[in-house]
Structure formats: C-alpha cells, structure tokens
Amino acid sequence: MQRLTVVVPAYNESAVLAAFHARLSKVLDALPLSCDVLYVDDGSRDDTWAIIQSLAGADARAGGLKLSRNFGKEAALTAGLDHVDADAAVVIDADLQDPPELIAQLVEQWQSGYDVVYATRSARAGETGLKRFTAAAFYRAMEVMSDVAVPRDTGDFRLLSRRALAALSQLRERQRFMKGLFAWIGYRQTSVKYLRDPRLAGKTKWNYWRLTQFAIEGITSFSSAPLKLATWTGLAASVVAFLFGLKVLLKALFHGDPVHGYPSLMVVILFLGGIQLLALGVIGEYLGRNYNESKQRPLYFIEEEQAPVSRTSFHTQATPRR
Structure with missing residues (x-):
C-alpha cells in the first residue's frame, strides 16, 4: 500500500494543535493509504512540543521533530521533508487556514500522475485589505521578475511525490525560499483551488516586517x-x-x-x-x-525526535548535509 506523510511545521501553535490533529485524523482515516504525521517544532517558546508528544502518545501515526532553536519556517519545512520516507508528502500549516479536507483532492491529482500538486487560494478570508493587496502584489512581482514561474496566490500547502522529494533534497542552499524551490524542481505540476479560512486560534507569526524580509528573500533567491x-x-x-x-x-x-x-x-x-x-x-x-x-553551515539541528509508533524510526534523506 502506498504511504503518505503529512509534514506540519509549528512555531508556538499550542492553541490550535489539538483541533488541527483532530480534523487531520478524520481526513487520514478516510484515505486509502498508509498515513503518518510528522510535526516539526521550530524552537517554540510555549508548550507546543509537549502537545506534540501527547498527540504522538495517543495516535500511533503521529511523530515529531524538535529543532534546537527557531531556525525559521523554511528550515523547519526542510527538516520535515528530509525525514520523509514515503511515496508522497503533504506540507500544511497547523493554523487551520488551509483545510486538511483538501488533502484528498491533492492525493487524487497525485495518483493521476502529477508530482507536485499545490493548493491555490481563490479567496483569503479573515485578512485585511492591505494584507490581501500586498500578498497579491508580491506574487505578481515574482511572476514578472523571477526566472522560475512561481504560482500565484499559492503558499506551502501542497503534495510532493517521491521523486519530487528526492529532487528537493539535493537543493541545500542556506537562504531558502521554499515556494520557489518547489517550482524550480519542475516535473508535472498542477493546482487545486480552495477558499482559505481565517486562523482558528493563536496569533500569526508573520508581521509586515517579516513579510517584507520574506519578499526580499524570494526576489533575491530567484531573480537578478x-x-x-x-x-x-x-x-x-x-x-x-x-x-x-x-x-x-x-x-x-x-x-x-x-x-x-x-x-x-x-x-x-x-x-x-x-x-x-x-x-x-x-x-x-x-x-x-x-x-x-x-x-556552509547546517540548515538545522535536531534536539529531540519522536518517531510514529507505526514506524520504528525516521529515515533521513540528507543526514550528511544537514
């Protein structure tokens, strides 16, 4: 049976993790696949790691990685994807703005032959007009300036096939813009549209200063x-x-x-x-x-690991290069 791993980066997400896992579990129960979940605690200052451990104790499919400090979301994503040993992986945030129920559609497109299936936002609920405007401006600026076609209005929520994961594991640049790297590897890619929900609980970690830095990172990573x-x-x-x-x-x-x-x-x-x-x-x-x-510094360090009970250990694709 094919296996799917869901990678969930988390930074100070204790307010929403339990609700997220409950919804995700229902989705995984309905999939005709062998599934597991890998939470990556990106140096949280709250009890995110303790909640991840409790989720892993209650659900044999759940496991976690705790990074030694806050390396940033791009590094946390990389750490999670490096530890995937499955036929496909889904990347999704824990704040429930991206609905886990959409994973079934991503899997359907993957099984029809696509290597990368990304979720494109048709609307962004719960965000200010300024936030929607700046986000739209960024994606359109990237479309004009970038040498690689980065999909519009598309975040990190997507599915990657095994060969897409293998290709991504070879890209070890230190300053990472994952949306661009996902597009850069190529292969067959398609999109699924959805309505993005407001954050269920907690506060966003992306203020305008961090978003500006993120935009600069994206532009300088993929455009001269x-x-x-x-x-x-x-x-x-x-x-x-x-x-x-x-x-x-x-x-x-x-x-x-x-x-x-x-x-x-x-x-x-x-x-x-x-x-x-x-x-x-x-x-x-x-x-x-x-x-x-x-x-040539490592991208991240792992302080603690908790593998899902359904797997005896994690498989690391890029151990020598971390």
Whole structure:
C-alpha cells in the first residue's frame, strides 16, 4: 500500500494543535493509504512540543521533530521533508487556514500522475485589505521578475511525490525560499483551488516586517532583476546628470552664470546620492547571500525526535548535509 506523510511545521501553535490533529485524523482515516504525521517544532517558546508528544502518545501515526532553536519556517519545512520516507508528502500549516479536507483532492491529482500538486487560494478570508493587496502584489512581482514561474496566490500547502522529494533534497542552499524551490524542481505540476479560512486560534507569526524580509528573500533567491534595475537606473541617472551638466556649461558660456542654483544643485546631489545608496544596498543583499552560502553551515539541528509508533524510526534523506 502506498504511504503518505503529512509534514506540519509549528512555531508556538499550542492553541490550535489539538483541533488541527483532530480534523487531520478524520481526513487520514478516510484515505486509502498508509498515513503518518510528522510535526516539526521550530524552537517554540510555549508548550507546543509537549502537545506534540501527547498527540504522538495517543495516535500511533503521529511523530515529531524538535529543532534546537527557531531556525525559521523554511528550515523547519526542510527538516520535515528530509525525514520523509514515503511515496508522497503533504506540507500544511497547523493554523487551520488551509483545510486538511483538501488533502484528498491533492492525493487524487497525485495518483493521476502529477508530482507536485499545490493548493491555490481563490479567496483569503479573515485578512485585511492591505494584507490581501500586498500578498497579491508580491506574487505578481515574482511572476514578472523571477526566472522560475512561481504560482500565484499559492503558499506551502501542497503534495510532493517521491521523486519530487528526492529532487528537493539535493537543493541545500542556506537562504531558502521554499515556494520557489518547489517550482524550480519542475516535473508535472498542477493546482487545486480552495477558499482559505481565517486562523482558528493563536496569533500569526508573520508581521509586515517579516513579510517584507520574506519578499526580499524570494526576489533575491530567484531573480537578478534588482541588480539589473540598479544598473539601468544608474545609467539613466548618469545620462540625466550629463545632460543637466551640459546645459549648465552652455548657459555659463553664452549667458554667464551669476551665483544662483543652490536648490537645483542640492536636488541633483541628493538624487544621485540616493541612487548610489540604493544600488549599493541591492548589491549588498546579493553579496550577503553569497557570504552566507560560503560558510556552509547546517540548515538545522535536531534536539529531540519522536518517531510514529507505526514506524520504528525516521529515515533521513540528507543526514550528511544537514
């Protein structure tokens, strides 16, 4: 019988884990597959790990990984997927904004021949207009700038086949944008649309500062467009500055030049200085990425493991490279 593993990253999700597992269990009971669940505690400060242990004690299909600290969601996802030894894996958040009931449709598409089946949000309930606008703007900007087609309005909720998991395990870059990596591996991919629900309980961990950092991470991971934009902006500014300087020179030669023009001089200096700092900032982002990659630090460390009773141990695809 084919086996499915559901990977659930969790950070301070004690308020919702029990309700999530109850809904997920009903879904897994109805699937014609051998199923297990792998919770990944990303260094939570509440009793998330204790709840994961209690869930594992009550359900033979449930297990968990506890990371040594908060490495971030992308690393937690990587840790979970590295420990999958199944025919397919589903990635889903624990906050119940993504309905576990949709997993049956993801499995159906996988069994029809697709390697990656991602869930696309047709609507986002419980979010502010600003949040919906910025999310839409980010995905459309990625669509324009990225060298890889990252699906619109699609989060991490998806199913990956065994060969997609094997391909993903070879991508060990330190600064990870998982949505882009899922798209980059290729293979047959399709989508299933759904209505995203409001968070059931607890607070979101994604404030606007973290979302901005996440957007920068995504853009710099899969596009050199900011570098090209800095180049072309610098070239355009140089042309404008040259033409303005030529105008000033001709005016001085033919009409004289009384001591005027302090405002225009300051505008030019500030404009060019701002352009230079912007370009340096963009270059710094890419230079910092190269610096972090060159250190070759492990992606995560595991403090504690609890394998599902239905499996004797975890299988790690990338142990030497963690």
